[in-house]
């Protein structure tokens with residue numbers, strides 16, 4: 228703990244929220260509810276999107292390199308890796324490189340799904356990368372040994388969620404094709420809990436509920452991640468009442484350097500992300 232950490236902070240914290248695209252906004256919006264006055268920098272690595280099909284070593288190097296630039300330029304008090312596909316492999320490297328910076332990750336919500344299911348038939352809906360990770364297998368072995376677990380690696384859902392956020396039409400048939408493999412019936416029991424193991428997916432939650440063949444509990448870990456971020460900030464001396472009287476700035480970076488088109492700019496403004504900073508591609 229540095230000298231600054233041992234006392235109560237008199238300025239709002241600066242949080243860096245990172246994802247491959249717009250999915251991290253589902254985590255960002257939950258953190259904002261707990262920390263409305265903090266300063267936020269949202270980074271979407273749209274130049275690297277989608278992360279779901281990247282080879283693991285290449286993805287680790289990319290994220291570490293991007294974080295190097297972001298941390299050097301913006302000196303955040305906390306970094307939130309709002310991406311399951313990255314968090315399930317990159318957190319150890321990040322913590323090794325920056326031992327004094329708290330990192331909050333986003334990993335598949337298998338434990339809550341296994342706790343809440345009645346039927347003991349659950350599914351994990353993530354990117355192809357996330358469902359293939361050892362990390363995910365270990366979570367299943369640790370917390371869901373009593374359940375039948377179906378892993379569904381969706382190739383298209385993250386892109387469909389991006390289209391939706393850009394104000395484009397997403398067809399019901401396309402969504403149904405991606406979520407259908409999550410719904411299983413086995414010996415009179417059927418799936419009753421689905422872990423949303425990609426931060427993009429809660430962006431489509433209303434469509435999932437509408438199109439599901441039967442009702443299930445869709446588990447979005449974002450509120451729990453936000454509570455963890457809030458708790459770590461408090462431990463670092465950023466009490467809930469540390470503030471000016473107005474929210475600090477909230478800006479977004481797109482690694483492609485592309486200017487968000489008008490419909491996306493409107494969506495970002497709804498999240499309070501008015502100022503967009505452009506950054507070079509890693």
Ligand code: DGL
Nearest residue numbers: 247250278279311312426
């Ligand atoms: N939002 C990311 C996640 O939580 C992944 C989307 C992608 O880049 O494929 O896994």
